[in-house]
Amino acid sequence: MSAALDGKPTVLVSEKLGEAGLALLKEFANVDCSYNLSPEELNAKISSCDALIVRSGTKVTRQVFESSGGKLKVVGRAGVGIDNVDLAAATEHGCLVVNAPTANTVAAAEHGIALLTSMARNVAQSDASMKAGKWQRNKYVGVSLVGKTLAVMGFGKVGTELARRAKGLGMHVVAHDPYAPADRARAVGVELVGFDEALATADFISLHMPLTPTTLKILNDETFAKMKKGVRIVNVARGGVIDEEALVRALDAGIVAQAALDVFSVEPPPQDSKLVQHERVTLTPHLGASTIEAQEGVAIEIAEAVVGALKGELSSTAVNAPMVPAEVLTELKPFVILAEKLGRLAVQLVAGGSGVKTVKLY
Ligand SMILES: NC(=O)C1=CN([C@@H]2O[C@H](COP(=O)(O)OP(=O)(O)OC[C@H]3O[C@@H](n4cnc5c(N)ncnc54)[C@H](O)[C@@H]3O)[C@@H](O)[C@H]2O)C=CC1
Numbered sequence: 204m205s206a207a208l209d210g211k212p213t214v215l216v217s218e219k220l221g222e223a224g225l226a227l228l229k230e231f232a233n234v235d236c237s238y239n240l241s242p243e244e245l246n247a248k249i250s251s252c253d254a255l256i257v258r259s260g261t262k263v264t265r266q267v268f269e270s271s272g273g274k275l276k277v278v279g280r281a282g283v284g285i286d287n288v289d290l291a292a293a294t295e296h297g298c299l300v301v302n303a304p305t306a307n308t309v310a311a312a313e314h315g316i317a318l319l320t321s322m323a324r325n326v327a328q329s330d331a332s333m334k335a336g337k338w339q340r341n342k343y344v345g346v347s348l349v350g351k352t353l354a355v356m357g358f359g360k361v362g363t364e365l366a367r368r369a370k371g372l373g374m375h376v377v378a379h380d381p382y383a384p385a386d387r388a389r390a391v392g393v394e395l396v397g398f399d400e401a402l403a404t405a406d407f408i409s410l411h412m413p414l415t416p417t418t419l420k421i422l423n424d425e426t427f428a429k430m431k432k433g434v435r436i437v438n439v440a441r442g443g444v445i446d447e448e449a450l451v452r453a454l455d456a457g458i459v460a461q462a463a464l465d466v467f468s469v470e471p472p473p474q475d476s477k478l479v480q481h482e483r484v485t486l487t488p489h490l491g492a493s494t495i496e497a498q499e500g501v502a503i504e505i506a507e508a509v510v511g512a513l514k515g516e517l518s519s520t521a522v523n524a525p526m527v528p529a530e531v532l533t534e535l536k537p538f539v540i541l542a543e544k545l546g547r548l549a550v551q552l553v554a555g556g557s558g559v560k561t562v563k564l565y
């Protein structure tokens with residue numbers, strides 16, 4: 204039976220979602236799992252959908268909202284980063300945007316640690332070398348982590364969990380985050396420092412801020428020049444926070460000794476990119492959230508948020524933002540400015556027109 208006939212809403216799921224989340228959605232809606240849609244196919248389908256659930260691989264552009272003809276009520280991002288959703292267009296079209304803020308935190312932090320340790324000990328490079336029939340013990344002498352300074356850039360959920368784990372490895376951890384409360388840093392035993400100080404003191408830098416207009420290419424020629432020579436960089440945040448051409452230059456100049464990257468400004472990155480081919484760069488294909496446990500959790504978290512939004516339960520005026528500085532809270536209108544300023548939305552609810560604006564932050 205079609206959605207129109209049975210009265211149930213239609214939810215389009217455009218990327219793989221865990222079974223438990225799909226089951227929750229199916230109790231309430233007709234669920235259309237159509238993976239690998241081209242932008243044109245997505246635009247064509249969207250006019251019959253009340254909700255759209257995506258991961259990082261689907262770009263929810265202004266065109267998607269325009270093509271929906273006003274039917275689309277909620278976009279659910281099954282994960283944290285909402286940089287692939289045009290928030291301004293969502294707001295203008297009265298469409299809620301919700302994410303799954305907590306279920307993949309540990310997975311992303313664990314992946315950051317995996318990249319940090321494997322980079323320091325050349326695990327990927329020496330594995331490739333052995334598979335090519337070589338035994339290069341001298342070539343792959345690594346560096347130790349204990350006693351080294353790690354700068355965590357973005358001390359939110361993932362950054363905090365990564366910091367805890369790095370301290371367990373005996374690292375000295377500092378963090379830079381313009382919005383992080385000092386008591387959270389104290390609780391983890393981490394010192395909050397300014398941006399330039401973090402760059403100047405770190406032996407390792409791990410990136411955990413969202414991609415926003417402020418963080419776009421925040422690591423660039425100028426900021427690489429402020430780093431300690433021989434720094435090592437881990438990125439499980441977003442490729443766009445690094446100017447990738449500048450990173451290649453910094454690697455070649457010896458400023459950056461190694462980098463380990465899970466995310467890229469264009470995904471997948473071109474095979475012939477200098478970054479992809481660089482001997483001192485370790486790569487994973489955006490796997491930070493990809494554990495069995497995280498994906499089941501994310502699927503449930505987003506299904507609950509999307510069903511709540513479709514039922515109209517997520518439209519109260521309550522603002523639950525204990526960690527948000529008061530001066531930022533006064534900027535609730537327009538909502539998108541808040542998103543941009545804070546760069547740390549957990550669940551974002553946007554009601555367009557004269558509707559209520561509700562925000563719940565973690
Ligand atoms: N590789 C992967 O699969 C995954 C990637 N991510 C990425 O990691 C990011 C962080 O995730 P969470 O920790 O869950 O988000 P979060 O919202 O808890 O933390 C982000 C932190 O960045 C801080 N921040 C904002 N602007 C900043 C700036 N200019 N400089 C330094 N810090 C700044 C915020 O104040 C906040 O504390 C996400 O936005 C997403 O892009 C998240 C999960 C998985």
Ligand SMILES: O=C(O)C(=O)COP(=O)(O)O
Pocket residue numbers: 258259260281282283284285307489490491492493
């Ligand atoms: O949660 C995030 O922000 C992520 O980057 C995870 O992306 P994914 O859902 O694995 O495409």
